[in-house]
Amino acid sequence: MSYEAIVIGVSSGGMKAMKIMFSHLPKGFKTPIIIVQHISAHSDSQWIQLLNGTYTIDIKEADEKEKIENGKVYFAPPNYHLLIEKNKTFSLTIDEPVNYARPSIDVLFESAAEMYKNKLIGIILTGSNSDGTNGIKRIQECGGLTIVQDPKTAEADYMPIAAISAIQPDYILSLEDIIKLLIKLDKQ
Amino acid sequence: MSEFEISSLLQAIYQKYGYDFRQYSEAHIRRRIMNRMSMSGLKDVSQIQSMVLKDETIASQLLQDLSITVTEMFRDSGFYKSLRDYVIPILKTYPFIKIWHAGCATGEEAYSMAIIMQEEGLYDRTTIYATDFNQQALNKAKEGIFSNKMIKEYTINYQLSGGKESLSSYYTSNYGNVIMNQSLKKNIVWANHNLVTDSVFAEVHLILCRNVLIYFEKDLQNKVQKLFYNSLINGGVLCLGSKEGLRFTDFYEEYKDVDKKQKIFKKKYQLANALEG
Structure with missing residues (x-):
């Protein structure tokens, strides 16, 4: 495992894409996956349950200080931004929406x-919006590996483009x- | 921007202005400082540090950045629904009711509370202490004038929370703003209080402190929980944000769940006090 974490930003068409991903991740996939999925502020957490x-993989909503x-998948809770602390724990904030989004992909990506x-x-x-663009740029500047879904294959191509x-x-x-x-990198 | 640079900036702010952000969660502080630097066209932390010490305008901007004033009326409608269903019946048993809204920011949730108390016929015997350390936010709260941009969202929140009237009956619209009714303001006491550095100021029946503690490190959370515990009467109710809890504090055993999901807790009766009382 040469990478310590995977962050994913996804918006419209996301639930379908995430389900495909989860169904293909093998048992024993180690690298933690942290996801911002744009979601209504009023939704509860039942969909995560x-x-x-x-x-096969453990999926949960990220908790404050967790x-x-x-081997775990974490989703940012609705109506909170998700950030990562030095000691590899989560922080949540209710700062104003970024790119009309809370949780915002940029906020997670920049702190990660x-x-x-x-x-x-x-x-x-x-x-179908541009949240995540600044964040992925920051990841690249900090030396992380950047991957974008081929817009031709994305249900909504605006964000990848x-x-x-x-x-x-x-x-x-x-x-x-x-x-x-991801499976190949997880084994390295 | 290194950890050392951040802590030295926070130390400088504390010494010069008395505002203590040293035990705030670092990722949040880092993000806010970087935002301020990019907005002010500053390249590194030492620059912002020397400016903060010399220039009170920049200092005041940074203080606004670091304190969170984002709030909504009836934020988390499920919580307010539960408050009506389970907490109001407890409050009804008291001849007078004292509520502490800690970290009220610009006051939207304090007004929400006033609306509920009015609809439940309890407002005349209620005092709401709405406190924050951010004086600018507090002044705005006191005015009770909010942009109408969010009012549609607030109306949805209000309806989902079991509101009995129309939200529009609690404000008047004026040039893109809404002005909260005077009758809501009459029993709200707006006061400057800093959870980090100030102490108990009243004994209260209900404390609401939602989405404030998420910004604090564990030790500071614990310290503030102690303050809350000492401010609540026996059987008093504590309401936290939907992602906050007591599990990692010293006070986990001192409360019973009223609504686990909505983070509503009831202070257990202390035997010693009961004997004395």
């Missing part, structure tokens, strides 16, 4: 980039190939 029962553990530097993988998937226009990512791949790459 549903997801958690369905796949230690980030290997500071914390994990070149031990971080940042991924932008399907979505925005990311690609801001940086030259290390990889532009279909979702299936992103999953294969």
Whole structure:
């Protein structure tokens, strides 16, 4: 495991993409995955509980001060920004929305980039706004690996296109190939 | 920006202005400082540090950045619903009711509380102490004038929370703003109080402190929980934010759950006090 964490930003079309990803992650996948999925401020956490029962990997909402553990998938809670502290725990804030979003992908990515530097993988998937563009740029500046879903294969191509226009990512791949790459990197 | 640079800036702010952010969660502080630096066109922390010490305008901007004034009316409608269902019946048993809204920022949630108390017929015997250390936010709260941009969202929140009237009956619209009714303001006491450095000021029946403690490191959270514990009467109710809790504090055993999901807790009766009383 040469990378310590994976951060994923995803918006419209995201739930379908996430389900495909979870169903393909093998048992024993170690690298923690931290996800900002744009979601209504009024939604409760039941959808996460549903997801958690369905796949082999542990899926949960990130809690304040919670230690980030290997083998787990964390979602940012609705109506909070998610940040990462030096001691690899989560912080939550209710600061104003960024790019009309709370949780915002930029906020997670920028704080993860500071914390994990070149031990971080940042991924932008399907979505229809430009949240995440500044964040993936910051990940690249800090030496992390950057991956953007091939806009041709994304349900909503706006977010991947925005990311690609801001940086030259290390990889532009279909979702299936992103999953294969993550599995390969997890074993290294 | 290194940890050392951040802590030295926070130390300087504390010594010069008395505002103590030294035990705030670092990721949040770092983000806010970087925002301020990019907005002010500053390149490194030493620059902002010397400016903060010399220039009170920049200092005041940074203080606003570091303190969170983002809030909503009836934020988390499920919480307010539960408050009506489970906490109001407890409050009804008291001849007078004291509520402490700690970290009220610009006051939207204190007004929400006043609305509920009015609808439940309790407001005339209620005092709401709404406190914050951010005087600028407190002044805005006292005015009770809010932009109408968010009012649609607030109305949804209000309805989902079990509101009995129309939210628009509690304000008048004026040039893109809404002005909260005078009748809501009459029993709210707005006061400057800093959770980090100030102490107990009243004995209260209900404390609301939602989404304030998430910004604090564990030790500071614990210190503030002690302050709350000492401010609540026996059987008093503590309400925290939906992602906050007592589990990692010294006071986990001192409360019973009223609503676990909505983070509403009831202070257990202390035997010693009961005997004395």
